Amino acid sequence: MVTTDRYGNRLYECTAEGAERLDRAVEALLFFRPELPDAVTDAVTAAPASPLAQAFAAYLGVLGTEARDAAEARRAFADFAAGLDHTALPRRERLHMAAAGAWLDGDLRGASRRLAELLVECPRDPLALAVGHQLDFFTGDATLLRDRIGGALPAWPDDEPHRGPLMGMYAFGLEESGHYDRAQEMALSAVEQNPHDVWSIHAVVHVHEMRGRFAEGVDFLDARLDDWSSGNLLTVHNWWHYALYALEADVPDTATRIYDAVLHHKDSTGFVMELLDAASLLWRFLLADRDQDARWQPLADAWAARQDPPFYAFNDVHAVMAYAGAGRFREAEALIADRRRWLTEATGPWTTNHTMTAKVGLPVCEALLAYAQGDHTTVVDLLWPIRREVHTFGGSHAQRDAVQRTLLESTLRAPRPDLTRLLLGERTGLSPHSPYNWLAHSRLADTLGQAGRAAASRATAAELSAPAAARLNRQTHTPYLTGRS
Incomplete structure (x- = not known):
């Protein structure tokens, strides 16, 4: 008897129970449910000989960008692969095994290519789509983030319950590619199908962020607080987006309440994905010259406790943010020196992270440290040549904007008005509704x-921030922010 998953894909060496548990694990992945790790473990337990279940476990080990999880997954995957006749595998399982092995070996782009190849023959493979989507995010490939999902969507009927999360992925790719109207249309349609689809909610939030429409973003999130604000794997990250809206609207108290209740506190997990958001938010306070030392110090302690080896340059950048923001320059310098030494001593084949670190990660880390030390000329020297390449170490436009704002702030403080003028022309052209951009215009003026132009720019910023500020000043969200769940 042939065993298949709920999408009609044949499963090699998999029992009916294993297929059911794999389906449950895939659904948890699509909807960012906290039971995902247990669901994957259950699938492997029910079908230990299944290459797909083992590949899924390997993916789980790297999706969180936790070096220790990856090392454990690498050992388990190697043990399984060593006793496997790869030539006997059906093509789907063979490509999943190859993709998982490539990612565990540090070849993110190789893993991405294998999953893209798989989707040509099997577009109704949600695991390949979801994992490939995250790979595109981690490598900053906006075109693939969009087209990997867009190419497969026609194979998914409108009445397929899991088409919605794919629409949310497609919407995120559209947004990162600058197709904001289409992105919002797709994401809202997905949320209508399933209000708890937090990745689709996240896509809408990004559209509002990129358009500088913060009042609309606040309204959208407020109307759906019960759907996204707790009980999912994107809880912290979506609250981070809410805090960004608050900063842009010049309501910093809301941002700090979110930070203290959700982003980082004494009961925080210490997972890198949460620490990224915490560092990124505090860095924006630092760029605005708002003292947050009482928050920086515990955050820097949390990064220091991890003692991460070289694994993902994007994480290294945020660790340096924490050390530099806390004024712990020696720790920032030690991390930078360690990564520089690693680049020098590493032998081929180079991993994706090796290339990311050399081209973008290390200069960004050095620039962040220089900024905290007040050396704005060095910041400009480091970031100006790579400002159009920062996407290559992953993340979203919204996340990477912390780096772009660092460059802008240093051109204002160096000062380099010629460069500031150019940067603001780019930024305002893309987001004419951003109060931050207009305040920077006023500072340049x-x-x-x-004086007249400066006053006009400040008035524009105040006018743009007022609607979101009015909404935020009416909200407390106390029941949500005290739950921390």
Whole structure:
């Protein structure tokens, strides 16, 4: 008897119970449910000979960008693969095994290519789609983030319950590619199908962020607090987005309440994905010259406790943010020196992270440290040449904007008005509704002695921030922020 998953894909060496548990694990992945790790473990337990279950466990080991989880997954996967006749595997399982092995070996782009190859023959493989989507995110490939899902969507009927999460993935890819209207249309349609689809909610949030429409973003999140604000694997990250809206609207108290209740506190997990958001938010406070030392110190302690080896340059950058923001320059310098030494001593074949670190990660880390030390000329020297390449170490436009704002702030403080003018032209052209952009315009005008233009820019910023500020000042979210779940 042939065993298949709920999508009609044949499963090699898999029992009916194993197929059922694999389906449950895939659903948990699509909807970012906290039971995902247990669901994957259950699938492997029910079908230990299944290459697909073993590949899924391997993917889980790297999706969180936790070096220790990856090392454990690598050992388990190697043990399984050593006793496997790969030539006997059906093509789908063979490509999943190859993709999982490539990612565990540090070849993210190789893993991405194998999953893209698989989807040509099997577009109704949600595991390949979801994992490939995350690979595109980690490598900053906006085109693939969009087209990997877009190419497969026609194979998914409108009445398929799991088409919605794929629409949310597609919406995120559309947003990262600059197709904001289409992105919002797709994401809202997915949320209508399933209000708890937090990745689709996340896509809408990104559209509002990129468009500078923060009042609309606040309204959207407020209307759906019960759907996204607790009980899922994106809880912290979506609250981070809410805090960004608050900062842009110049309501910093809301952002700090979110930080203290959700992003980082004494009961925080210490998972790197949460620490990234915490560091990124505090860095924006630092760029605005708002003292947060009482928050920086525990966050820097949390990063220091991890003692991460070289694994993902994007994480290293945020660790340096924490050390530099806390004024712990020696720790930042030690991490930078360690990564520089690793680049020098590493032998081929180079991993994806080796390339990321050399081209983007290390100069960004050095620039962040220089910024905290007040050396704005060095920041400009380091970031200006790579400003169009920062996407290659992953993350979203919203996340990477912390780096772009660092460059802008240093051009204002160096000062380099010629570069500031160019950067602001780019930023305002893309997001004319951003109060931050107009406040930066006012500062440039002040530098140039253009008092009238400075006043007009400040008035524009105040007008743009007022609607979101009014909404935020009416909200407390106390029941949500005290739950921390």
